[in-house]
Each structure stands twice: as structure tokens, then as C-alpha cells.
Amino acid sequence: MKKFAIAIHGGAESIKPSELDKEKEEKYREGLTVALQAGYKVLEKGGTAIDAVEAAVMTMEENPVFNAGRGSSLTQRGEVEFDAAIMDGKTLRAGATGATRYVKHPISLAKVILQKCDHALLIGTGAEEFALRQKLELMDPEYFVTPEKDQAWRDKQQEGLKKKHEKMGSMADTVGAVALDMDGNLAAATSTGGLTDKMKGRVGDSPIIGGGTYANNEVCAVSCTGEGEVIMRGVVAHEVYAMLKYAGESLQAAAEKALHLHDDLLQGDKGLIAMDTEGNAAFAYNTGFMKRGYQEAEGEPFIALWEKEDQNYKSIGKAKKAKS
Amino acid sequence: MKKFAIAIHGGAESIKPSELDKEKEEKYREGLTVALQAGYKVLEKGGTAIDAVEAAVMTMEENPVFNAGRGSSLTQRGEVEFDAAIMDGKTLRAGATGATRYVKHPISLAKVILQKCDHALLIGTGAEEFALRQKLELMDPEYFVTPEKDQAWRDKQQEGLKKKHEKMGSMADTVGAVALDMDGNLAAATSTGGLTDKMKGRVGDSPIIGGGTYANNEVCAVSCTGEGEVIMRGVVAHEVYAMLKYAGESLQAAAEKALHLHDDLLQGDKGLIAMDTEGNAAFAYNTGFMKRGYQEAEGEPFIALWEKEDQNYKSIGKAKKAKS
Numbered sequence: 209m210k211k212f213a214i215a216i217h218g219g220a221e222s223i224k225p226s227e228l229d230k231e232k233e234e235k236y237r238e239g240l241t242v243a244l245q246a247g248y249k250v251l252e253k254g255g256t257a258i259d260a261v262e263a264a265v266m267t268m269e270e271n272p273v274f275n276a277g278r279g280s281s282l283t284q285r286g287e288v289e290f291d292a293a294i295m296d297g298k299t300l301r302a303g304a305t306g307a308t309r310y311v312k313h314p315i316s317l318a319k320v321i322l323q324k325c326d327h328a329l330l331i332g333t334g335a336e337e338f339a340l341r342q343k344l345e346l347m348d349p350e351y352f353v354t355p356e357k358d359q360a361w362r363d364k365q366q367e368g369l370k371k372k373h374e375k376m377g378s379m380a381d382t383v384g385a386v387a388l389d390m391d392g393n394l395a396a397a398t399s400t401g402g403l404t405d406k407m408k409g410r411v412g413d414s415p416i417i418g419g420g421t422y423a424n425n426e427v428c429a430v431s432c433t434g435e436g437e438v439i440m441r442g443v444v445a446h447e448v449y450a451m452l453k454y455a456g457e458s459l460q461a462a463a464e465k466a467l468h469l470h471d472d473l474l475q476g477d478k479g480l481i482a483m484d485t486e487g488n489a490a491f492a493y494n495t496g497f498m499k500r501g502y503q504e505a506e507g508e509p510f511i512a513l514w515e516k517e518d519q520n521y522k523s524i525g526k527a528k529k530a531k532s
Numbered sequence: 533m534k535k536f537a538i539a540i541h542g543g544a545e546s547i548k549p550s551e552l553d554k555e556k557e558e559k560y561r562e563g564l565t566v567a568l569q570a571g572y573k574v575l576e577k578g579g580t581a582i583d584a585v586e587a588a589v590m591t592m593e594e595n596p597v598f599n600a601g602r603g604s605s606l607t608q609r610g611e612v613e614f615d616a617a618i619m620d621g622k623t624l625r626a627g628a629t630g631a632t633r634y635v636k637h638p639i640s641l642a643k644v645i646l647q648k649c650d651h652a653l654l655i656g657t658g659a660e661e662f663a664l665r666q667k668l669e670l671m672d673p674e675y676f677v678t679p680e681k682d683q684a685w686r687d688k689q690q691e692g693l694k695k696k697h698e699k700m701g702s703m704a705d706t707v708g709a710v711a712l713d714m715d716g717n718l719a720a721a722t723s724t725g726g727l728t729d730k731m732k733g734r735v736g737d738s739p740i741i742g743g744g745t746y747a748n749n750e751v752c753a754v755s756c757t758g759e760g761e762v763i764m765r766g767v768v769a770h771e772v773y774a775m776l777k778y779a780g781e782s783l784q785a786a787a788e789k790a791l792h793l794h795d796d797l798l799q800g801d802k803g804l805i806a807m808d809t810e811g812n813a814a815f816a817y818n819t820g821f822m823k824r825g826y827q828e829a830e831g832e833p834f835i836a837l838w839e840k841e842d843q844n845y846k847s848i849g850k851a852k853k854a855k856s
Contacts, residue, residue, distance in 0.1 A: 299797055301765065306735070307658065325731070327735075329740075329764065330734055333657075333733060334734065335733050337732065337733075406651065407649070407651055407654065408657065409654045409658015409659050410651040410654055411630070416740055417743065418740070418743060419740070436652075437650070437652040441625065441741060442624070443742030443770045446771075447770075447774075450770070450771075450774030450777075451778065454775065454777075474624060
């Protein structure tokens with residue numbers, strides 16, 4: 209059977225097991241399983257890596273438990289604004305969108321930009337108008353707002369200025385995927401609602417090619433999560449590529465070293481998934497917690513939230529034998 | 533005297549000497565000279581690299597001959613939309629803005645975002661409102677529209693759909709600067725009006741950290757120009773950094789190799805300026821023509837447009853002895 213593989217993430221966050229209730233933990237695992245299956249099925253049928261990462265991310269954009277599409281964090285103005293990017297490692301073509309509203313599947317808008325637009329990054333109203341023209345599904349803004357995110361926003365308003373400079377709330381459920389298809393092509397996709405209480409027009413690392421998203425058939429595919437400003441300034445996805453390509457690092461070492469590079473200057477929650485040209489995956493995060501999953505051809509699905517769950521995965525380098 | 537240096541560019545373009553009239557050539561050389569002086573003066577007084585690159589870029593934003601601020605290309609809708617970024621190599625802090633209107637000095641908006649905003653990239657209306665709040669100078673949209681760019685836009689409208697897929701017009705006068713200050717800090721800045729006839733909301737490589745703009749005190753500072761989509765997909769500024777840091781390339785080799793990497797997939801006009809931690813500069817471009825300049829402490833200013841003018845610069849590695 210031909211080699212193929214997919215890895216996904218649903219965001220990284222600095223929390224302890226005691227801070228996550230069982231019901232939500234279960235929803236995360238379920239959502240990751242659904243996403244992993246959606247991507248795996250595309251690959252299994254001989255589909256492209258691009259279609260696989262899109263399919264995986266779409267399920268998480270529909271799932272209100274993740275901060276992408278439905279369930280996105282609200283801006284200071286109480287609106288949702290999406291960032292997303294997708295990149296094809298074969299052609300190095302990319303599509304990305306930032307601070308875009310209404311579009312049900314921002315990752316699909318990114319794909320349509322990649323496929324049908326002379327530009328690689330479209331933002332705001334211009335991106336929304338392009339989505340309209342391309343007949344993508346648009347939704348009433350209310351569709352995207354879940355009770356949980358609405359409450360988080362209301363809490364922020366009550367806290368008011370006194371807590372303004374405290375850590376901005378949940379960016380923790382950004383979603384992403386990387387995949388290798390049977391033809392040896394890599395792709396990466398990332399989608400997010402961004403930071404809770406972010407300013408109108410703020411764009412994070414997700415749609416930044418080389419920042420939060422990168423794919424190159426010769427080297428690797430990467431999707432990041434965490435505090436967007438920090439990931440963007442670190443050009444983290446491309447740093448993984450550079451360490452692999454030029455510094456001779458292993459995949460896992462490149463992922464971890466890129467994540468921690470300039471830790472003194474680039475402080476904040478950071479996480480990433482990376483896949484090499486053989487379909488091996490690496491997970492790196494400084495939070496102790498990252499929703500993630502992996503499955504390769506004929507392998508068992510690997511789904512994990514906590515750091516200790518990497519034990520099986522790391523020891524064998526693949527998820528195949530990890531009974532998650 | 534302490535070491536310091538600045539390099540600037542005013543865009544790269546595939547044209548021949550016969551296609552550029554003498555008057556415009558003179559305006560380019562004058563504009564570059566003014567920009568170089570503005571940046572040099574800041575450094576000479578012990579100012580920061582960030583302030584130097586901002587000062588250099590500001591003069592070109594005011595100069596209608598360049599495609600940044602006043603003189604920007606018009607979108608399909610006949611409007612101007614600016615992209616700009618600035619990065620501090622000491623702190624790795626960055627400020628960037630995309631598809632922003634009204635702001636007289638987009639590079640100054642980028643600097644205010646770097647200094648006073650929790651976010652690194654603000655776009656569109658959100659960025660404009662932030663500029664208002666920060667009391668940056670805003671202008672009537674007419675201020676930015678020069679007769680030349682207005683005519684170029686009208687020509688595009690007349691050509692209509694039949695030429696839609698031909699090369700989009702002048703992106704060729706994007707501006708940028710890199711500098712090393714007396715304290716050993718590097719900075720990079722890039723500002724552009726983007727492609728003629730670009731779609732509303734299109735953002736190019738200029739505000740993409742690692743794409744068109746990057747600075748890191750340990751390695752280099754880079755500012756790119758050319759077809760934004762191609763530079764963005766190549767993560768060109770960060771590629772220069774990676775080749776210097778990990779592949780052991782010289783500055784000039786890193787600049788040229790990064791520019792030409794994946795030339796098969798990333799076709800288009802490309803150019804960049806790069807500066808290392810010693811204040812050496814490299815110019816790389818595939819167009820035969822890039823408006824550029826360089827000056828180091830106590831050195832003569834080097835101003836050039838055509839490739840052959842690099843002869844002096846290249847042979848000695850510095851502009852000091854080049855009588856431009």
C-alpha cells in the first residue's frame with residue numbers, strides 16, 4: 209500500500225488536567241477523531257493532500273468546540289473575524305485570508321483563493337466579496353457565535369480596562385492539519401477565530417505563509433497554533449523547514465527547536481504539528497496540552513490532549529502501534 | 533567611529549535602459565539619494581535602526597515617483613490600499629499593516645503598531661481606526677493618486693477583460709530599507725501600494741514578516757520587492773536568514789540563492805536588499821534593474837539602478853570606494 213498520512217491539531221493551551229472538565233475533554237477527543245477520519249478518508253481514496261487537510265479542518269470549523277468558523281472567539285466589537293491559510297507543497301501555491309467574516313468555511317475560501325485567484329492573500333471586505341462571487345456558503349453572523357464564546361466576550365467587557373493588559377483569552381482552539389498523499393505531495397492548512405477580545409482587523413499567524421502555515425514537498429508541512437503575534441515574529445513554520453533543510457535536524461528536533469527559538473523574546477503559548485516527506489509527524493508545544501491526532505496508511509488513529517500521551521507516539525516515531 | 537550602515541530600495545522591474553526616459557531615471561536617483569540621506573542622518577546622530585529605516589521609507593512614501601504612500605498603484609476599484617511592515621531585529625517585535633487607506637505614512641502606522649499595539653498585523657478598517665486613535669496623519673484619498681497612476685488605471689479599464697491574465701502592471705516601485713545602528717541593532721522596513729489593478733483586499737508580501745520583511749540582530753535584515761505573491765510563497769526574507777544562519781552562505785550568496793530558490797515554481801520579478809550584522813549589504817534581483825542605495829559610516833553614498841552599476845560595489849564588498 210502506498211504511503212500516506214495526516215496529522216491534525218485543535219490548538220495548544222497552558223492548562224492543567226484539573227482545569228478541563230470531562231465533558232469538554234470528551235468533546236475535544238470526539239472532534240479530533242472526526243477531523244482525523246475526514247482527512248484520512250480523502251487520502252485513503254487517493255485524494256490529494258490539499259483536499260485532505262481542507263476536509264479535516266472543515267469538520268473543526270463546523271464544530272463549535274474549536275475556535276475556527278463556528279465557535280470562533282469574538283473581537284472587541286463582539287464580532288467574529290476569521291484567519292485561514294492553505295498551502296500546496298508541490299506547487300508552493302498558497303491561499304490565505306485574514307479578518308474575514310460570514311464565510312462558513314474560511315479554509316475553503318483559502319483553497320479557492322489558491323486555485324482561482326491571482327493573489328495569495330485576500331483580507332476583509334475584499335475577501336468576503338470574492339467569497340460571494342465564488343458562491344461559497346455565507347452565514348448570518350449569529351451562526352458563528354456560540355453561548356460559550358458570547359459569555360467569554362461579555363466577561364471581558366465587564367472586566368473592562370482594569371484587566372486590559374492581562375493575557376488575552378482563549379486563542380487555544382485554533383485548528384490545523386498537515387498531510388502527505390499517495391503521490392508524495394505535502395499540504396498544510398490552518399484556520400482560526402483568533403484571540404478573544406482582539407482588535408478589529410487584527411490578523412494572526414494562521415494566514416501568514418511561513419508564519420503559521422507552510423508546505424514544501426522537498427522538506428515538510430507545518431501548521432502552528434498559539435499566540436499569533438509570537439508565532440508570526442518567529443516565522444515558526446518556515447523555521448522548522450529551515451532547521452530540517454539546512455541544519456540537518458531531525459523532524460522532532462526541528463519542531464522543538466523552532467518552537468523554542470528566541471524563547472526570551474518570543475514568550476507565549478506556542479504549538480505546532482509538522483510532517484516530513486515520509487509521512488512522519490512531530491508535535492511540539494510549550495503548554496503541556498495540545499489537541500492533536502495522527503494517522504498513517506493502515507495505522508491506528510492517534511488522538512491526544514496531554515503531554516504524557518506522546519509517550520507511545522514518541523517511542524516508536526509513529527502512531528501505528530499507539531493504542532490511544 | 534562606530535559602525536553603522538543603511539541600504540534602501542525603490543523596487544525592481546524588468547525593463548531595459550531604452551524603456552526608461554532620462555527624466556524619470558533622474559527622479560529615481562534623486563529620490564533614492566534623499567531617502568538614503570534621511571536614513572543616514574538618523575544613524576549618524578546615534579539614532580536607532582528602526583528610526584532610520586522609517587525615515588528613509590517616509591521620504592519615498594511622500595515622493596510620487598515611488599509606489600508607496602503618494603504615488604501608489606490603484607486597485608481594480610480605483611482606490612489606493614497600502615501594505616507596510618517594520619521589524620526590530622533586537623526585540624523581534626514587528627508592526628505591519630495591509631490593505632489600509634488614508635494613512636499618509638503607512639510605515640509610521642507599522643511602527644506605531646510595533647510600539648503601541650498588542651498585535652503585530654492590523655488590516656483594513658481596523659488598522660485605519662487604530663491610526664485615527666493614534667492621531668497619525670490621514671489624507672484625502674485624492675492626495676495619493678498621481679496623474680501617472682490614474683492613467684495606468686484608466687488604461688487597465690479600457691484594456692478590459694481581454695488582457696486580464698496578462699502581467700499585472702507596475703508593482704515595481706515598492707520601497708524598503710534595512711539598517712544597522714551604532715548599537716549593533718538591525719531593522720527592516722517595506723512599504724508599497726501593491727500591484728496595479730489588484731483586487732480589493734489583496735495583501736502582498738511587504739507586511740508579511742519573513743515574506744517581504746525580516747530583521748534579526750543575530751543574522752540579518754531583509755526587505756523585498758517584486759511580485760508579492762511569489763515572494764510570499766517563497767518566504768524569501770526568512771530564506772535569506774536561513775541560508776546565512778544554517779547553510780553557511782555568504783551574504784551575497786544567501787541573497788541570490790534565496791531569490792532564485794524554486795525559480796521553476798516561483799516565477800516573476802523579484803528583488804531584495806539584505807544587511808548583515810557588520811553592516812555589509814547585498815542586492816539581489818532577477819530584473820536587471822532595481823533602484824537601490826547604500827551608505828555606511830563615513831562612506832560615500834552608492835546609488836544605482838542598473839545591474840552593471842553593481843560592479844564597483846561588488847568588487848569591494850562595500851560602497852565606500854564606489855564613486856556612484
